[in-house]
Amino acid sequence: MIHLDHVSVRYRSGMPWARTYKDAAREASFSIPEGSTLGLVGESGSGKSTLGKVCLGLLRPDAGQAQLAGEPIYGIGRRRPGTLAAVLQHPEWSFNPKLTIGRSIGEPLWRTGITRDEEIKAVVSILERVGLSEDYSSRLPNELSGGQRQRASIARALVTTPKFVVFDEAVSALDVSIQAQILNLIKELQNEIRFATLFISHDLAAVRYLAHEIAVINQGKIIATAPAKSFYSPMADSYVRRLQEASGLIEVDKKEPGL
Ligand SMILES: Nc1ncnc2c1ncn2[C@@H]1O[C@H](COP(=O)(O)OP(=O)(O)O)[C@@H](O)[C@H]1O
Numbered sequence: 440m441i442h443l444d445h446v447s448v449r450y451r452s453g454m455p456w457a458r459t460y461k462d463a464a465r466e467a468s469f470s471i472p473e474g475s476t477l478g479l480v481g482e483s484g485s486g487k488s489t490l491g492k493v494c495l496g497l498l499r500p501d502a503g504q505a506q507l508a509g510e511p512i513y514g515i516g517r518r519r520p521g522t523l524a525a526v527l528q529h530p531e532w533s534f535n536p537k538l539t540i541g542r543s544i545g546e547p548l549w550r551t552g553i554t555r556d557e558e559i560k561a562v563v564s565i566l567e568r569v570g571l572s573e574d575y576s577s578r579l580p581n582e583l584s585g586g587q588r589q590r591a592s593i594a595r596a597l598v599t600t601p602k603f604v605v606f607d608e609a610v611s612a613l614d615v616s617i618q619a620q621i622l623n624l625i626k627e628l629q630n631e632i633r634f635a636t637l638f639i640s641h642d643l644a645a646v647r648y649l650a651h652e653i654a655v656i657n658q659g660k661i662i663a664t665a666p667a668k669s670f671y672s673p674m675a676d677s678y679v680r681r682l683q684e685a686s687g688l689i690e691v692d693k694k695e696p697g698l
C-alpha cells in the first residue's frame with residue numbers, strides 16, 4: 440500500500456551565497472502492506488520524521504518515488520482528504536487551545552462536506568473507541584491529562600477512517616505506564632479499523648510491541664529491515680546493538696570500548 444523507492448531528501452538552508460545542505464534521507468526504501476505496521480527506529484536526527492513527512496505527502500522527495508496504492512503521495516492530503524493521518528509527540532501543541540476537544544476531533548471532517556449532526560455523531564463514536572466518554576467533547580485541551588490528550592489526538596487521526604496513519608514519537612513524551620496503555624489502544628484500534636501504520640520512535644522497545652517489521656535508520660540511510668521478533672537477540676551491527684541496549688532489549692556489552 441505504501442511504497443518508498445530510493446527516496447532522498449535534502450534540506451537547504453542559509454543565504455544564497457552561503458548555502459548549506461543536509462541530506463536527511465538517502466535512498467531510503469520500504470513498503471508497508473495494507474493493515475500492516477512498519478516500525479522505523481533510529482537515533483535522534485537520523486531522518487525518521489523526514490521520512491514520516493514524505494509518507495504523509497508533506498515533503499516531496501528530491502529523488503526517488505513515494506507512492507500510496509500506486510499514486511504519488513505528495514499532495515495527497517489535498518487531493519483525497521482523510522486518506523492519511525498523523526499522531527505526533529506533543530499532543531499539547533497539536534490542539535487549538537481555544538477549540539473544544541470535540542470540535543478539534545471533528546475538524547478533519549469539515550473538508551469532507553459532512554453535516555454538523557453527522558460530525559457530532561462521528562466524534563462521539565470515535566471518542567468512545569479511544570476510551571474517552573462523551574463529555575470530554577466539550578472540554579478544552581488544557582483540561583485533559585497528557586494521556587487523555589494523546590487519546591484525543593488518536594481520535595482526531597482516526598475520525599476520517601484513514602487508510603494509513605503515521606505515529607511519530609507518539610508515546611515518547613508520556614510516562615511509562617501511560618505509554619503501555621496508549622500502545623495497547625493503538626493495537627486494538629488497528630485490529631478494528633485495519634489501517635496501515637508507520638510507527639516512528641527512537642525507542643526500539645515501543646516499536647517492537649506494535650510493528651510486524653522494523654526498519655533501522657542511521658544518518659538518513661535504512662541500514663537494516665527485519666521482522667520485529669529478530670530484535671530480541673543481539674544484532675551484528677553495532678548501531679543496531681546500541682539501540683537494542685538503549686531500550687533495554689539486550690544487556691549492555693561491557694567489553695565494547697567507549698561505553
Ligand atoms: N527543515 C529543516 N531544515 C534543515 N535541516 C533539517 C530540517 N528538518 C530536519 N533537519 C535535519 O535533518 C536531519 C534529520 O531530521 P529528522 O528527520 O527530524 O530526524 P529524527 O526525526 O530522526 O530526529 C537532522 O540532522 C535535522 O537537523
Ligand SMILES: [Mg+2]
Binds near residue numbers: 487488608
Ligand atoms: Mg523526529
